[in-house]
Amino acid sequence: xxxxxxxxxxxxxxxxxxxxxxxxxxxxxxxxxxxxxxxxxxxxxxxxxxxxxxxxxxxxxxxxxxxxxxxxxxxxxxxxxxxxxxxxxxxxxxxxxxxxxxxxxxxxxxxxxxxxxxxxx
Numbered sequence: 730x731x732x733x734x735x736x737x738x739x740x741x742x743x744x745x746x747x748x749x750x751x752x753x754x755x756x757x758x759x760x761x762x763x764x765x766x767x768x769x770x771x772x773x774x775x776x777x778x779x780x781x782x783x784x785x786x787x788x789x790x791x792x793x794x795x796x797x798x799x800x801x802x803x804x805x806x807x808x809x810x811x812x813x814x815x816x817x818x819x820x821x822x823x824x825x826x827x828x829x830x831x832x833x834x835x836x837x838x839x840x841x842x843x844x845x846x847x848x849x850x
Contacts, residue, residue: 748841756836761829768832774825781821788814 756764765774791811798804 756833761833764832765825765828774828777821777825781818784814784821785818788812788818 788811791807795807
């Protein structure tokens, strides 16, 4: 590596360290999760969490009935809906994860751009 490459590498490392210091630490998971219910489209997240909760409760009830079944037909009658409802519940909950990541990225960009504007003035 040449001297010029080493200087460029050191400058990039310094800039990266400065930008990471400017962004700060990632907020705790619970703050990120609760932040989903404070955004502009929070009603959609509320609707999703209410439907997810209802699907989970009904799926858990069906699973309870499945494990109490004494014959095969009753087990199938309760087992299949239980599996489907619990999977639907899981899918809805997991669909909220990208929204949390987008919110965290949006906050990081706002902080980063606020720092650039202050230095640019």
